[in-house]
Amino acid sequence: DAKTTQPPSMDCAEGRAANLPCNHSTISGNEYVYWYRQIHSQGPQYIIHGLKNNETNEMASLIITEDRKSSTLILPHATLRDTAVYYCIVGGTSYGKLTFGQGTILTVHP
């Protein structure tokens, strides 16, 4: 699976957009980009995934660069409940094994 690089921590003001970057320069053509988050003392929670095109759901938007070497997760209006560790994951086996890195600790401030 391709390796991902994320900043260890980020801050965001409540109500503002949170933009979380991820580098995955060794991604191969058939590998997906997944984002999960983990709120303290809970299991990880799926947010969104994409292959080539930008994706949007009720939680977030995923912007993937044309060369697919990086992506950005956007939380459009961050709330205090969005404070969590955000994991960018690339690849996965045919059945979907996830290889987590260290993730980005996002802290949303009042």
Place this chain on the structure above:
Amino acid sequence: GAGVSQSPRYKVAKRGQDVALRCDPISGHVSLFWYQQALGQGPEFLTYFQNEAQLDKSGLPSDRFFAERPEGSVSTLKIQRTQQEDSAVYLCASSFLAVSYNEQFFGPGTRLTVL
């Protein structure tokens, strides 16, 4: 509907004891995963079941770790002769399909502390 449940939520074991951790996946989910999460780290893959078949156990750290899913639903992760380095949160996840892009639903985890 219920999500993925795990029991017990907390387990304290003395070094050398055997422990069994249970996972109840979402009904009808084909895929079941076990992950281990050490303090301050991301989860690490342990093993994967497709229905009752254990198709990948490459992440199990030693032969003291054993997992089963005999009827393709509930799964048990067993750790024999626990060691202090086994202290971690053990997470179970399930997904409806056995494909790479399918969302995984995680349980709350079992926190194992080995004294």
